[in-house]
Amino acid sequence: MPKLTINGKTVDAPEGATVLEAARMAEIDIPTLCHHPKLTPFGGCRLCIVEIKGIPRPVTSCTTPVSEGMEVTTSSPQIEDLRKTVLELILSDHPNDCMVCERAGDCTLQEMAYTYGIRENKFAGERRVYEKKDGNPFIERDLEKCIMCGRCVKVCREVQGVEAIDFGYRGFKAKICTAYEKDLNCEFCGQCVSVCPTGALTGKMWSLKGRKKDVREVDTTCAYCGTGCNITLHVKGNEVVRVTSREDTLNEGWLCVKGRFGYKFINSPDRLTKPLIRRDGRFEEVSWEEAFDCIANKLTEIKAAFGADAIGGLSSARCTNEENYAFQKMIRAAVGTNNVDHCARL
Amino acid sequence: MQQQTEENKRKLIVRVCIGTGGLAAGGKEVIAAFKKAINDFCVDIDLDFTCHYQKVGCRGFCARDVLVDVVDGDKSVTYQGIKPDIAKRIVREHLIEGKPVTEWLIDDSYYAFHSKQHKILLKDCGTIDPEDIQAYINVGGYEGIKKILSGMTPDEVINEIKASGIRGRGGAGFPTGVKWDACRKAPGDRKYIVCNADEGDPGAFMDRSVIEGNPHSVIEGMMIAAYAIGSSLGYVYIRAEYPSAVERLKLAIAQAHEIGYLGNRVFGSDFSFDLRIKLGAGAFVCGEETALIASIEGERGMPRAKPPFPVHKGLWGMPTVINNVETLSNIPYIIRNGSAWYASIGTEKSRGTKVFALTGKVKNTGLIEVPMGIRLGEIIYDIGGGIIGNKQFKAVQLGGPSGGCIPHHLLDTPVTYEDIMQTGAIVGSGGMVVLDENDCMVNIAKFFLEFTQAESCGKCVPCRIGTKRLLEILDRFTKGLGKDGDIELLEKLCNDIKVTSLCGLGQTAPNPILSTLKYFREEYEAHIKEKRCPAKVCKDLLTYGILEEFCKGCGACLRACPAKAITGEKKKPHKLDSSICIKCGACFDVCKFKAVGRE
Numbered sequence: 001m002p003k004l005t006i007n008g009k010t011v012d013a014p015e016g017a018t019v020l021e022a023a024r025m026a027e028i029d030i031p032t033l034c035h036h037p038k039l040t041p042f043g044g045c046r047l048c049i050v051e052i053k054g055i056p057r058p059v060t061s062c063t064t065p066v067s068e069g070m071e072v073t074t075s076s077p078q079i080e081d082l083r084k085t086v087l088e089l090i091l092s093d094h095p096n097d098c099m100v101c102e103r104a105g106d107c108t109l110q111e112m113a114y115t116y117g118i119r120e121n122k123f124a125g126e127r128r129v130y131e132k133k134d135g136n137p138f139i140e141r142d143l144e145k146c147i148m149c150g151r152c153v154k155v156c157r158e159v160q161g162v163e164a165i166d167f168g169y170r171g172f173k174a175k176i177c178t179a180y181e182k183d184l185n186c187e188f189c190g191q192c193v194s195v196c197p198t199g200a201l202t203g204k205m206w207s208l209k210g211r212k213k214d215v216r217e218v219d220t221t222c223a224y225c226g227t228g229c230n231i232t233l234h235v236k237g238n239e240v241v242r243v244t245s246r247e248d249t250l251n252e253g254w255l256c257v258k259g260r261f262g263y264k265f266i267n268s269p270d271r272l273t274k275p276l277i278r279r280d281g282r283f284e285e286v287s288w289e290e291a292f293d294c295i296a297n298k299l300t301e302i303k304a305a306f307g308a309d310a311i312g313g314l315s316s317a318r319c320t321n322e323e324n325y326a327f328q329k330m331i332r333a334a335v336g337t338n339n340v341d342h343c344a345r346l
Numbered sequence: 347m348q349q350q351t352e353e354n355k356r357k358l359i360v361r362v363c364i365g366t367g368g369l370a371a372g373g374k375e376v377i378a379a380f381k382k383a384i385n386d387f388c389v390d391i392d393l394d395f396t397c398h399y400q401k402v403g404c405r406g407f408c409a410r411d412v413l414v415d416v417v418d419g420d421k422s423v424t425y426q427g428i429k430p431d432i433a434k435r436i437v438r439e440h441l442i443e444g445k446p447v448t449e450w451l452i453d454d455s456y457y458a459f460h461s462k463q464h465k466i467l468l469k470d471c472g473t474i475d476p477e478d479i480q481a482y483i484n485v486g487g488y489e490g491i492k493k494i495l496s497g498m499t500p501d502e503v504i505n506e507i508k509a510s511g512i513r514g515r516g517g518a519g520f521p522t523g524v525k526w527d528a529c530r531k532a533p534g535d536r537k538y539i540v541c542n543a544d545e546g547d548p549g550a551f552m553d554r555s556v557i558e559g560n561p562h563s564v565i566e567g568m569m570i571a572a573y574a575i576g577s578s579l580g581y582v583y584i585r586a587e588y589p590s591a592v593e594r595l596k597l598a599i600a601q602a603h604e605i606g607y608l609g610n611r612v613f614g615s616d617f618s619f620d621l622r623i624k625l626g627a628g629a630f631v632c633g634e635e636t637a638l639i640a641s642i643e644g645e646r647g648m649p650r651a652k653p654p655f656p657v658h659k660g661l662w663g664m665p666t667v668i669n670n671v672e673t674l675s676n677i678p679y680i681i682r683n684g685s686a687w688y689a690s691i692g693t694e695k696s697r698g699t700k701v702f703a704l705t706g707k708v709k710n711t712g713l714i715e716v717p718m719g720i721r722l723g724e725i726i727y728d729i730g731g732g733i734i735g736n737k738q739f740k741a742v743q744l745g746g747p748s749g750g751c752i753p754h755h756l757l758d759t760p761v762t763y764e765d766i767m768q769t770g771a772i773v774g775s776g777g778m779v780v781l782d783e784n785d786c787m788v789n790i791a792k793f794f795l796e797f798t799q800a801e802s803c804g805k806c807v808p809c810r811i812g813t814k815r816l817l818e819i820l821d822r823f824t825k826g827l828g829k830d831g832d833i834e835l836l837e838k839l840c841n842d843i844k845v846t847s848l849c850g851l852g853q854t855a856p857n858p859i860l861s862t863l864k865y866f867r868e869e870y871e872a873h874i875k876e877k878r879c880p881a882k883v884c885k886d887l888l889t890y891g892i893l894e895e896f897c898k899g900c901g902a903c904l905r906a907c908p909a910k911a912i913t914g915e916k917k918k919p920h921k922l923d924s925s926i927c928i929k930c931g932a933c934f935d936v937c938k939f940k941a942v943g944r945e
Binding site: 046 | 631802808846
């Protein structure tokens with residue numbers, strides 16, 4: 001384990017760790033915009049520059065591996081001045097519309113601008129303007145707010161394995177593009193949205209439903225499949241307005257299209273909240289006790305009249321392993337047949 | 347009829363330049379004209395000589411293309427500016443009658459152009475047929491690789507290269523032997539040698555000319571490098587915009603394969619080596635080695651953070667040496683002639699020769715090879731023949747978009763990596779653009795910034811947005827919109843971009859501004875404070891007017907004006923309405939009486 005000093009503090013860092021990782025382990029803060037702990041280092045935003053003794057120019061801590069005896073300084077008047085220039089440059093090409101931005105209050109760029117007290121911008125100049133809106137149903141792509149940190153491109157490639165987006169064009173006109181700049185047509189997992197540090201990528205259905213400070217966060221488990229991803233419902237009043245996932249969970253914050261965007265059913269008026277029994281051709285709401293009795297009676301009747309093999313059980317991929325185990329146990333032990341299967345095989 | 351013996355036959359060789367400049371000037375047509383004329387006359391007159399026409403690569407003196415050598419036994423005569431219709435005369439008068447055609451012979455400037463050059467690479471470039479491997483073999487080609495395969499260890503090769511003192515000719519000047527050594531010592535199952543032929547500086551054509559004129563020297567250099575570092579596969583990363591270089595390289599590789607110089611167990615040794623060509627898609631940044639690696643791997647050409655350096659973790663994650671074309675093509679000559687020979691050329695820290703593309707406002711433009719340590723003034727005035735129209739020299743731009751401008755009072759600077767760096771410019775890959783009094787330095791800086799901004803890959807903020815802001819500030823200056831404090835802002839941003847950018851492109855992009863600010867600050871100030879362009883280039887700062895006392899009323903300006911801003915009757919002084927004038931300068935250019943004023 002290499003031993004290095006960061007701001008005079010001795011730190012033991014694991015072999016292969018970057019200076020940024022070592023600093024974070026030692027609870028020393030280094031500002032970054034493009035770095036994401038689950039993605040490969042990028043080194044694009046240049047905010048995480050630090051001074052290392054023996055290296056003539058500042059280096060990005062997110063890409064520099066630690067080595068034995070390294071002496072790192074994370075903050076100095078020169079470093080802070082350079083960071084401020086870089087931030088001003090980013091903000092000089094960013095719409096100044098935090099007042100209406102979906103991510104206000106939950107935006108890394110906004111936070112940095114606040115920290116560095118950037119009000120007037122001496123580098124003000126042309127700003128990228130993109131007229132075209134992406135017509136896909138889930139993800140709002142506001143490329144004017146994009147800071148080209150590349151997190152979306154990397155999560156799409158490295159985590160999702162889809163590569164639906166990549167860098168396009170050069171110079172000031174460089175931007176994140178879909179193939180042939182068509183509307184985004186991917187699996188809409190929304191991982192890109194989850195890693196975007198600004199308001200460039202947001203959920204279309206979240207629009208104007210409430211910012212981070214307006215919602216109550218409720219941690220729960222996604223009911224869509226047996227994986228059981230941890231999700232966080234963002235609740236405003238009594239309505240779920242957004243779903244996210246924390247990075248410190250078993251699914252590491254990653255979700256699929258259903259878990260992230262498929263929450264509308266919760267507030268749907270058509271959603272069943274009580275069991276129904278059809279009587280005289282019409283569904284009637286009943287209690288769970290009545291419903292279970294009805295099922296038990298019918299199964300007993302059929303088994304008596306036609307034998308256990310006249311009954312089959314079909315379970316669901318949305319159930320957990322434990323639930324599926326219990327279900328087949330019931331069919332085999334209580335009903336007495338091996339006619340049991342699972343919807344995922346259909 | 348009495349048959350003459352072979353020995354008695356006159357041996358004639360006609361060499362026609364088909365380098366890029368030669369081709370553009372009509373080299374192929376000239377060859378065809380010579381073939382036809384020789385055929386026609388030979389049939390008619392039954393002359394007794396053997397005659398060869400040879401295609402050769404770049405001769406260097408592009409300003410005088412098409413250059414043609416006529417070698418008659420041991421006498422060689424060079425013609426310049428040859429067009430197809432002159433071929434017939436040369437064949438009749440010189441080849442047949444033995445009297446050179448005097449009006450097309452090269453003049454003093456041709457000799458002056460070559461006087462201070464020291465040609466190693468370009469010597470063969472201009473004399474051998476690049477499309478024939480045998481031509482290269484005949485002048486000692488592939489002797490270097492044979493020599494090392496028959497008794498030199500890789501370490502001995504590396505020591506020889508180290509002793510020669512050669513440094514990377516791509517621009518940064520890193521010692522080649524040290525690079526090879528690091529790669530050789532780096533652990534890795536496979537190693538790669540990559541030739542960087544992504545020459546992209548505006549005005550630069552050194553690497554292109556070397557590949558077009560002497561492709562086998564690059565191949566042999568790569569083989570020697572591969573043997574030294576322990577590689578069996580090399581890549582040549584070459585711009586797709588160099589079609590004839592690509593074509594000749596492909597042909598050269600195929601010919602080397604055919605005779606067993608490339609492939610398995612070269613010359614019966616244990617050394618196997620093959621070469622692949624990877625075409626670049628025209629991105630300047632791909633000349634940066636990590637972006638080049640990304641591009642070969644099939645990714646978008648975006649630089650990666652260093653360390654790790656390519657010699658440790660390069661192509662496909664394996665130790666990789668990336669050398670420039672010129673560096674590699676020097677290698678066979680070093681091995682063949684010995685490190686002491688190479689080290690004897692140049693200065694103590696910058697050894698050997700350097701190829702430059704000499705362009706701009708000098709009389710003799712072209713491709714030159716000079717010993718390191720030659721003074722800038724010698725290149726511009728002796729080789730280049732001075733400034734066109736005997737105008738005032740202003741500066742010489744070295745190193746392209748990463749380089750800087752060197753002013754008149756520093757013309758004594760020797761061309762070495764250290765001395766040039768001291769001036770704020772860099773030796774770079776070898777673009778040398780000469781500027782005269784009619785060049786506006788603010789505008790020159792703006793030109794290079796336009797280039798780097800457009801070629802920024804967009805990955806890092808300082809380069810993507812910072813260079814755009816630099817360009818905007820410069821643009822304001824040229825439009826008369828600069829204000830107090832702008833120069834200081836420009837300087838600060840330049841310095842911050844240099845320090846914070848990810849790769850060499852961004853780190854050096856401000857150099858053209860910083861060096862012009864350093865030597866021509868008063869020009870910047872004139873643009874801002876007086877709203878005046880001293881070189882009279884920046885259109886928005888100029889006003890045109892007709893000086894009535896000189897105007898003869900000839901009407902030339904009136905006819906030339908595309909905006910109909912000039913009115914007047916014949917033989918009476920004309921008037922120019924500056925509210926309509928679009929400042930194109932057509933009236934100024936056309937007036938014979940200096941009656942159009944420009945301020």
